[in-house]
Amino acid sequence: MSPPVPSKILTDDVSLLMVLIDTNPHFWSSIKPHFSFSKFLSHVLAFLNSILLLNQLNQVVVIATGINACGYVFDSSSGSVSQRAESLLPKLEEFAENDESLSERDDDSGNGVGSSLLSGSLSMALCYIQRVFRSGPLHPQPRILCLHGSPDGPGQYVAIMNSIFSAQRSMVPIDSCVVGIQHSAFLQQASYITGGVYLKPQQLDGLFQYLATVFATDLHSRNFLRLPKPVGVDFRASCFCHKNTIDMGFICSVCLSIFCKHQKKCSTCGSTFGQAKTHDPSASQQR
Amino acid sequence: MPQVKIVAKNFMDMVASLPAMKLDKLYQNAFICQAILRSMPPLAKRYVLQLLFIDAPVTGKMLEESVLADGLSKHKVAIDRLVQLRVLTEALDRKKEATYRMNPTFQMNVQKLIVHGGVLPREPMPSTAGFRLPSLEELDAYAVQQWECFLLHLISSSEAEKATTNISSSMMKVFQRGLLSQKDDKEPPRLTEGGFQFLLMDTNAQLWYIIREYIGNSEERGLDSADLVSFLLELSFHATGEAYNINTLSDIQRAIIRDLADLGLVKLQQGRKESWFIPTKLATNLSISLSDTSSRKQGYVVVETNFRMYAYSSSKLHCEILRLFARVEYQLPNLIVGAITKESLYKAFQNGITAEQIISFLQQNAHPRVAERIPTVPENVTDQIRLWESDLNRVECIPAHFFEEFPSREVFEAACDHARECGGFLWENSKKMWLVVKAESFAYMKEFLRGKKQ
Numbered sequence A: 001m002s003p004p005v006p007s008k009i010l011t012d013d014v015s016l017l018m019v020l021i022d023t024n025p026h027f028w029s030s031i032k033p034h035f036s037f038s039k040f041l042s043h044v045l046a047f048l049n050s051i052l053l054l055n056q057l058n059q060v061v062v063i064a065t066g067i068n069a070c071g072y073v074f075d076s077s078s079g080s081v082s083q084r085a086e087s088l089l090p091k092l093e094e095f096a097e098n099d100e101s102l103s104e105r106d107d108d109s110g111n112g113v114g115s116s117l118l119s120g121s122l123s124m125a126l127c128y129i130q131r132v133f134r135s136g137p138l139h140p141q142p143r144i145l146c147l148h149g150s151p152d153g154p155g156q157y158v159a160i161m162n163s164i165f166s167a168q169r170s171m172v173p174i175d176s177c178v179v180g181i182q183h184s185a186f187l188q189q190a191s192y193i194t195g196g197v198y199l200k201p202q203q204l205d206g207l208f209q210y211l212a213t214v215f216a217t218d219l220h221s222r223n224f225l226r227l228p229k230p231v232g233v234d235f236r237a238s239c240f241c242h243k244n245t246i247d248m249g250f251i252c253s254v255c256l257s258i259f260c261k262h263q264k265k266c267s268t269c270g271s272t273f274g275q276a277k278t279h280d281p282s283a284s285q286q287r
Numbered sequence B: 001m002p003q004v005k006i007v008a009k010n011f012m013d014m015v016a017s018l019p020a021m022k023l024d025k026l027y028q029n030a031f032i033c034q035a036i037l038r039s040m041p042p043l044a045k046r047y048v049l050q051l052l053f054i055d056a057p058v059t060g061k062m063l064e065e066s067v068l069a070d071g072l073s074k075h076k077v078a079i080d081r082l083v084q085l086r087v088l089t090e091a092l093d094r095k096k097e098a099t100y101r102m103n104p105t106f107q108m109n110v111q112k113l114i115v116h117g118g119v120l121p122r123e124p125m126p127s128t129a130g131f132r133l134p135s136l137e138e139l140d141a142y143a144v145q146q147w148e149c150f151l152l153h154l155i156s157s158s159e160a161e162k163a164t165t166n167i168s169s170s171m172m173k174v175f176q177r178g179l180l181s182q183k184d185d186k187e188p189p190r191l192t193e194g195g196f197q198f199l200l201m202d203t204n205a206q207l208w209y210i211i212r213e214y215i216g217n218s219e220e221r222g223l224d225s226a227d228l229v230s231f232l233l234e235l236s237f238h239a240t241g242e243a244y245n246i247n248t249l250s251d252i253q254r255a256i257i258r259d260l261a262d263l264g265l266v267k268l269q270q271g272r273k274e275s276w277f278i279p280t281k282l283a284t285n286l287s288i289s290l291s292d293t294s295s296r297k298q299g300y301v302v303v304e305t306n307f308r309m310y311a312y313s314s315s316k317l318h319c320e321i322l323r324l325f326a327r328v329e330y331q332l333p334n335l336i337v338g339a340i341t342k343e344s345l346y347k348a349f350q351n352g353i354t355a356e357q358i359i360s361f362l363q364q365n366a367h368p369r370v371a372e373r374i375p376t377v378p379e380n381v382t383d384q385i386r387l388w389e390s391d392l393n394r395v396e397c398i399p400a401h402f403f404e405e406f407p408s409r410e411v412f413e414a415a416c417d418h419a420r421e422c423g424g425f426l427w428e429n430s431k432k433m434w435l436v437v438k439a440e441s442f443a444y445m446k447e448f449l450r451g452k453k454q
Helices: A025-030 A037-054 A085-105 A118-135 A154-169 A185-194 A204-215 B011-016 B020-026 B030-039 B042-051 B060-065 B069-084 B104-115 B136-158 B169-176 B193-200 B203-216 B225-236 B251-263 B316-323 B342-350 B355-364 B379-392 B409-421 B439-453
Strands: A015-022 A059-065 A070-075 A141-148 A174-178 B088-092 B098-102 B266-270 B275-279 B301-303 B308-311 B327-332 B335-339 B400-403 B425-429 B434-438
Touching: A015 A037, A015 A118, A025 A085, A037 A059, A037 A085, A037 A204, A037 B030, A037 B042, A037 B104, A059 A085, A059 A118, A070 A085, A070 A118, A118 A141, A118 A154, A118 A185, A141 A185, A154 A185, A174 A185, A174 A204, A204 B042, B020 B225, B030 B104, B030 B225, B042 B069, B042 B098, B060 B069, B060 B098, B069 B088, B069 B098, B098 B104, B136 B193, B136 B251, B136 B266, B136 B316, B193 B355, B203 B225, B203 B251, B225 B251, B251 B266, B308 B316, B316 B327, B316 B335, B342 B355, B342 B379, B355 B379, B400 B439, B409 B425, B409 B434, B409 B439, B434 B439
Parallel strands: A015 A059, A015 A141, A141 A174
Antiparallel strands: A059 A070, B088 B098, B266 B275, B301 B308, B308 B335, B327 B335, B400 B434, B425 B434
């Protein structure tokens, strides 16, 4: 049952930073007049380089989050010494092409911006971290940074929540930096639960400054620094049956699955429910 | 017991103590900026990153704002360090508030490193040049062997047995200064207290000590210490195991490289036409600020509760080091068996080694099998080592002054309080109105009592 909890860390400020980059092409084209993807990348690359510069033992891994696939595009520990973040560009390009070709095949993403596969990249990051935990007694302190813009996909609710809880269990904070127009409820919850920082920068032109001041801070220094606090967290859940975000709904009394309409049988654990008395929901939930 | 302690000073402390002019000159080299940035405490790194693209001076208050109350001391340490290294310059603005501004050369170089990346001062030689490079393991083995050779030399010369080492003796003198003392030419040199303590330090601390001596000595040999520091830092950014042509070095640097090769920091190789040097781990670790990197080395010592000690090692050096504080009973091909006895420890204490050093040595070099256990070294053994040490210094002598015949009880009590305040209070007898204070606070007391009289 018990996961291998980080027992011994290298030193206080050595960190393993997993960066999840949102590459959703629909999203980036939608905010292009304000902030282009290439501009975004130049800020992020400078940030990654500065992380690598701060400590020779720091490690950076970049995972691209597309709309149909996720993939590792950069790992500073592989290959020769002093690898620079610019080397991720060809791989990122390759990934984007591959991602696009996948979406052409099953052409069902017609409506709006669409969401990117945050759940997939989160799980990939957590897998990588687990491998680092198991590699030996000495490892850097891991944390995850989500650079996300696309709106939340309610369909990924369960998968994302599971990733969040497993991150919480292995004590990996999830930082989120939202570059989109709306706040992301998923990431608000992720950062809140895992003790990370959630930030939606006001001015995207100064993205590097936000990244360097807030997200470059190692876990050790966070103990005595005042970092941005969440103003309010959107705790609304998605129902398991239609993947809609709901304020109120029905909950299975056995496995706590959430449904927007009354069901005869729980689709998750199979337990049968009695008849609901009135149109009052049998259990209402505000979380 | 005299408390002579070699402070395993960090390489960067030495850099920080360079005069301002030389420091500013150092920052023209981007790699030195990088090394210095990496050596800073975490909070200082954060400030550098935060101010990196800000050209105007920033008030100290603004930096302090982001720190929680219990981190204030860390904030002060970070700012002090930055000012000491001249990365930030302090100034007072019109409202008499401290403002900080980043050293423009340093700022520009770090910006460049982040945005464009840096270029090493020299390129490694192409591997097609028709020679075989040693593998990383071979190189490590070479570095360790060379280093142990140096340490063995240190021990053996104190025991007057001439070991056959291939280290040039002129450099040896510099490195060993302060560690060995020689009364006259006939007598063999003896290890000083510092020397004994040196042997028990971990490799990185030892390396720093030697390098510090080397740099401290450089002016006598007509070298500029800033040049030397910058070359050493540059060297630490070379890739381990790559060959670099020696012709790319200046004459001074070539001489330095030769000295460093004796210590195992670089390996020199000679081809048919040209020669090259290969940096080892020791060299590339130079700029690392962590002091615990060496503890990743595998240990070899097991101490049992019955004071017996087993060391799984075939190294002569390990045997000699253990002999400093333990009785070595027999040696098998891969095992040294010994015991920690009162006599052997007394010998160590006489040589100036402290109980804490012995204990931390045993803990740091514990065999992996026992290293997982808590405590690594049995408690009864550590306690006994400490007790035996405190046995030796039951009486402490402190130069003191004795006061008597106070005019009144008030004056006596005020004097006692004052002595306590200035930390010089040793003993009092209120019945007889006697007071004993430390000699160093005698002047304060005299002044105080004179003030009372008037």
